[in-house]
Amino acid sequence: MKVSILTRSSLVSAIKNSTSQKSLPVGKSTHAHIIKLGFLPETQLYNHLLNLYSKSSDFVSARILFDEMPDRNLVSYSTLISGYSQSGKQIHAQAIVSDLESDPFVKTSLVDMYSKLEDLGSAVSVFSSSPPIGDPVMYNSMISGLVSFGSYEEALELFAEALREIDLKPTEFTFGGLIKACSNLGREVGEQIHSFSLKTGFDSVCFVGTSLIDMYGRLGDMESSKKIFQSIPIVDLALYNSMIVGFSNNELQESALEFFGELKRNAINPDECTFSNVLKSCGGLKFLGLGRIIHGVVVKSEFWRDLVINTSLVDMYMKCGCVKESCRLFYSICERNAVLYNSMIYGHGQNGDFDKAVRLFIDMSRLGFEPNHATFVALMNSCVGHERSVYVHVIKRGLGLDLTVQNALLDSLVKGGAVEEAQQHFSKMHERNVVSWTTIISGFAQLGLASDALELFKEMQLARICPNSFTFSSVLNACGSLTDLEKGRCIHGCSIKYGIMDEEFTNSSLLDMYAKSCAQHGNGEEALELFERMEKYGVEPNQVSFTSLLSACSHCGLVDDGVHVFESITHKHGMVPSMDHYACMVDMFGRAGMLERAKCLIYGMPYEPDALIWKTFLAACRLHGDLQLAQLARDHVLSMEGEDNATLVTISNIYSELGKWDDVERVRRRMRYRGRRKESGVSWVQIKDKL
Structure with a gap:
């Protein structure tokens, strides 16, 4: 040795x-x-x-x-x-x-060379060394160099100057660079360049179309991307990839797979970019069967050793819960890199194996792979409760101020319920973006700190941070928790102002908020009207939306409307009603005194009712003093959960209300024998989120 x-x-x-x-x-x-x-x-x-x-x-x-x-x-x-x-x-x-330095061809080549080498200072020096000659190729090289270096505003200023002073005739490559700059400068600038490409006729060129699709995808507007795709007469692999990547990155996984299917029908051969993003969609949807089919296709293709695709396969199997298959594939890959290790660390964390995630991190460091911010983000997502230990390594690596890492630490603290630590960390962050604010607002809303979540949203607006659909979803959920209809309406108006009313997350949260608040204030009709408007404008409700709406109908006594909504789940929207939906219907019939109808609904369920269904029915039987049906419900609950204290108390109360004192004493003796007792009644007063 x-x-x-x-x-x-x-x-x-x-x-x-x-x-x-x-x-x-x-x-x-x-x-x-x-x-x-x-x-x-x-x-x-x-x-x-x-x-x-x-x-x-x-x-x-x-x-x-x-x-x-x-x-x-x-x-x-x-x-x-x-x-x-x-x-x-x-x-x-x-x-x-x-x-020869002033020769247009040589000068353009030098600008292009320095731009590609990311030596922006030398590129600008060469470009500025003589008066502009109006050569579009040189301007394209300079614009591309500025864009690749992240100087987006300077790239647009140079383009505007060239148009103004030398009447530059842009080419498709000019637009390609400018559109990339717009992806980072916002929608308004992007739409201006898009309009200019329409006037000059370059919008139908594949290269420009691909850049536009990518830009709108980065801005989260896949509808505009789709319209551009459909306007291009001849499509190629790059166009399909830009659509698949856009849908995948915007969590529209079904649409990504639809475009992949269309690509295959048009006999266009996929490449590593296609496969990796389609596998990402399979993982997101937990489509294990399709993921395995694509794995089989990859094995038989030239891409079987491609590290990017193999990393996507590892990630897909992890997201589908197939940890053994993921590990088997990981250890079969000879040439690994930090990205592959990051996927494994994150996957083990998501599947609840923190020890394995840490061992992989140690192995990664021992083998010479330099952990980056993505590594620590994956590790923090894997180790709720051990965030500070990981953060020590982050600081040692000089990544303590990295915003992505700081956001990951904040998310981990919130998920672990460490409210005070999360607040302290958030207040010490030197920079905060929409992800930072949304993380803490969402976390507080989920932890039941609805008023604090709303206060943070106010601070976010004062800080001039533009909220996204996830932010509004969290804030609307907070309003729903407080059943504060007035604040909910204000947030609704705010979301319209920001143009985020066509997002699925926002719409389902909006319906949930109105349903809860209207039910609390006895105004279920308003929730139903909103639901009808949403359907009219093509917004597809989800399972949570229906639960909220049925709950509102139940609390407001709107039986016929509730039945109509329940039937539409299957007949109109093609969904199978969930256990929560059935529980809402049983509660609704029970409140209305329709106990036989509630019983028929339970016996007609397509799957076995759980204890919650029978407990809901039992509570309704107590409300209307139906001892026979109460005993039926009691037997089902006891067979599922044993002699549950709450069930025995309910039965005792039914006997008490019917004046059957011998039966009351018998049930209470049974409770005392088993070490249980009926708790004394108490009253609660809520001030903000405090009881």
Whole structure:
């Protein structure tokens, strides 16, 4: 073992000497010696070789070596880019000596080169070195460089300047770069560039169409993406991929799979981008069968070793709960990277195996894979209750101020119910975005701190952070919990102002809020009217929407309306009524004194009723003093849950109300014998969220 270390060390020294002495032949001889000795392709050793080839300007060998490296880190990329950059600067110097720098072709090539090397300063310097010549290719290169460097506003300013001063005729590539910039600057700017592409006729070009679809997808507007897709006469794989990616990223997984099916029907062969995003949709929907079919197709294709697709497969199996299959695939992959480890860590956490997630994190670090912010986000999502331990590692890695990591810590604290810690962490965050605010608002609403959630929403508006559909969904749920109709209406108006009324999350929460609040205030008709308007405008209700609406009908005595809504679940919307829906109907019939109808409904259920159904029926029997049906309900509850205290108390109360004191004493003796007792009655007063 000691000889091996010395040999490795001597080889590294030899490579360094060859690099410093610019002796490429000696360096190549050392490289051959490494291969001959059978050393494993360690990243550190290969980085030294990469540095040798780059500094010797042997970029063919450098690129071959780079492509062969099983694991690349930041040093690998920096070394190769630095080599290319240095070589480019030498060519630039030669152009100056030869008095060719002002040649339009050379100048454009230099701008393009520096842009691709992300040397924005040199690109701008070359571009500004002589008066504008009106060459669209050079402007395209400069605009693309600004966009790739994240200088989006500068890219648009340059485009506007070119149009104004030299009447630039944009090309499809000009629009491609500008549209990418708009994805990061907001909808208004994007729509202006879209309109300009319509005027110039470039909107129907595949390349521009793909960029527009991608832009609207990033802005969350897949309806506009769909219209653009349908307007392009000849579609290709890139267009389909942009639609599939957009739907997948916006959690519209069914639509992503529909477009994948259309792609296959049109005999267009999918690539790694297609497969990875379709697998993401399969995981999101837990479509294990389809995921396995795609896995089989991948195995028989050229992509069977593709790391991106294999990572998506691992993620899909984890999301479908097939941990063993996911692990089997993970350990069969020879060339792993940090992204693959992140998927495994997150997957084990979501499946409740925190210990395995931590062991994978330790293995990852031991094998030389540098954990990044995504690693710590995955780890924090996996270890509710151990967030601070993970955060210590985050700080040590210099990622303590990373907003994504801070949001993940906030989410983990909220999910763990650590309210005070979550508040402290949130108040100390140097930067907060819509995810930060929505995380804490949603968490507080779910923890029953509805008033605090509404106060935070006010603060969010004062901070001029634009809420999204998830924010409004959480705030509406908070209003529903408080049955505060006035505040709910204000939030409803606010969501209309922000244009977020066509989102499924918001609409279901809106209906839930109105149903709860209207039921509390005895105004179930208003909830029904809202439901009808939503249906009229094509908003598809979900299971929660129906539960809220049926509950409102029950509390307000709207039996006929409740029956109509219940029947529409199956006949109109093609859903199977859930246990909660049946419980609402039993409660509704029970309140109205229709006990026989409630009993018939229970016996007609397509699956076995649970204890909640029978307890609801038992409460109705007590309300109307029907001892015979109460005993029927009691027998079912006791057979399911044993001698539950609440059930015995209800039976005792029924006997008491009917004046059957001997039976009351018999039930209470039974309760005392089993160590149970009837709790004394108490009254509660709610002030804010405090009782």
